[in-house]
Amino acid sequence: MTDTKKTADDVSLPEQATESPEPLLRVQGLVKHFPIKKGLLQRQVGAVKAVDGIDFDVRRGETLGVVGESGCGKSTMGRLITRLLEPTGGKVEFDGTDITHLGTGGMRPLRRDVQMIFQDPYGSLNPRHTVGSIVSAPFRLQGVEPEGGIKKEVQHLLELVGLSPEHYNRYPHEFSGGQRQRIGIARALALKPKLVVADEPVSALDVSIQAQVVNLLDDLQDELGLTYVIIAHDLSVIRHVSDRIAVMYLGKIVELTDRKSLYEAPMHPYTKALLSAVPVPDPRRSGAKSDRILLKGDVPSPISPPSGCRFHTRCWKATEICKTQEPPLLALKTGHQVACHHPENAEDQAPDDVVLLSAREAIEIVSATPKSAEAEVAAPLTKGEVTQDAVVLAEAEATEAEAGGKAEAEGQDAADAKVAEPEPAAAEAQADADEAEPAEAEADEPEAAEEATTEAEATTADSDEPGADDPGAEGDSAPPRTSGDITKE
Structure with a gap:
């Protein structure tokens, strides 16, 4: 095994002697x-x-x-x-x-x-x-x-x-x-x-x-x-x-270089489109990310690939020379090989060539939106601030409740307060109905009247006064009759 390798190395030495390693x-x-x-x-x-x-x-x-x-x-x-x-x-x-x-x-x-x-x-x-x-x-x-x-x-x-x-x-x-x-x-x-x-x-x-x-x-x-x-x-x-990366497209190597050069300064348009598709998980860094390049159309069939540069059917920089002449894989920089007539971060190899009509509609650029990303980052902060305010209000209410007395007394006071609120409304509705004012009767909606009557019934049922049932009942029956009479009139 060792002798065979030595013989093979001796045969190929003149061809490989110039390369190191x-x-x-x-x-x-x-x-x-x-x-x-x-x-x-x-x-x-x-x-x-x-x-x-x-x-x-x-x-x-x-x-x-x-x-x-x-x-x-x-x-x-x-x-x-x-x-x-x-x-x-x-x-x-x-x-x-x-x-x-x-x-x-x-x-x-x-x-x-x-x-x-x-x-x-x-x-x-x-x-x-x-x-x-x-x-x-x-x-x-x-x-x-x-x-x-x-x-x-x-x-x-x-x-x-x-x-x-x-x-x-x-x-x-x-x-x-x-x-x-x-x-x-x-x-x-x-x-x-x-x-x-x-x-x-x-x-x-x-x-x-x-x-x-x-x-x-x-x-x-x-x-x-x-x-x-x-x-x-x-x-x-x-x-x-x-350590080094080779980018392939439709059976060909279109770019070959070390990883730093490829990710920081890609030369081939296809490589640039690939790198633009890499998602950024941190929205705060999306502002530094370039626009997303969406290549339109499908990949050509490997049975009959396009003539010239195989990427020219989906390239936004394609010209007539791209359609007819296949670009060789050349080292445009030290250790950076690319097969393109119009590279991205290097000198254009055919600057005066005519741009193809299909190149204008080859891609769709989706712009980055750092403002929306900032809004997404700020959204949780706003929610957090609202939550803190709610907690402060709850604590203030709790301290007031403790200063007022026992929980049962507070509940009774709250119920009395709720009972006392609808009574003036019901009394005003009954007085307005007795006075038979057409303008106010037309302004009141039937649903509001029904809600007022139900609230009046609830207040009369919870009231401890013996004479409070009669006016509540009259208040319940009087408004629909008066409103009906007014409507007929």
Whole structure:
């Protein structure tokens, strides 16, 4: 194994002598087309261009993040560099060895150095095998006998990823999603590989478990000296774990740089639109956030991608040259590569070109509203102030009630006060009815009269005076009769 690597390194030394440090993985013009066949004879009528010519390298000990929307070819690229898929074209070099078209037998020795963590923790584990059988499979396939035995090494791996050694004889259905992903990580790290490709390792997990798995990957990288290629669509996760970031769109890499340059000064319009979609959880910081860029239309089909720049159908800066000429991936700044004729934070490559008519309606900009955010922040404060005022009033009323006497006496006084209030109203209504004034009778509504009568009945029933029942009864019967007589007249 060692002699083979030395021979391969000797062959490729003139090509790599100028680069420092030497990349662990180098990809040049990688292409993968899935054929579309129809008819009885299964003739090929087209192809899905999942990956259509990408170039990048991965340095030793670094983490390369790959982002992009669904269908851009991220997962296909990950399976190509691990040789789980056969490339249609291009070249893949790992540690100085060309592994582009190696067969199963040729790739078997390299499987110790290249491993993959799959996206679905539920489908990547065999439900009929125990955890010990799953994690120990790499040792059996490679014929490796670790010191102390396979079982001891598997239990050590389980402890390394945060699981208990007692889980050795359990089955995958007995674990949660985060625990299953940890089992997959333990299996990938069994043979201590040099390169680990993680295909969206936290997308199927809860947010709290995501942080644990991401921190676990960071700790294992520092402890074992791993090199990562992490594929994800969550920009916050990629920003946390990556040293450099590659942005893919429709089978192409449109921007490649370190995370600081990408998040602070993105050059490609597609990258800018992606970053504008990142939500800000703190409304007090939303004023500093740029406007939200909404890309109109759907992603073009990878079966027949647009000519020229593949993003020109959804780009607000597209010109005639974007429609006809594909932009190459060039380094416009030190370590910042972008494939765009009209980059955002760099010099325009075609300043005098004619803007396409479709570019004017390609996007919709949603402006940030810091005022509304400030109102949302101030709303709880206002409610708190009202609550404090209510508490102060309640305390003042309580002190007055204690100074007035006992609670029963206060309740009786309050009832007497309520009884005394409607009596003048009922007396005035009765006097007005006896005087038969048309103007006041027409102004009173029937509902108000009924409420006044019911209140008068309540007061007469609660009154202790013996002569108070008769005038209350007369007051109850007199107003409707008088009002009826007045209406008739």
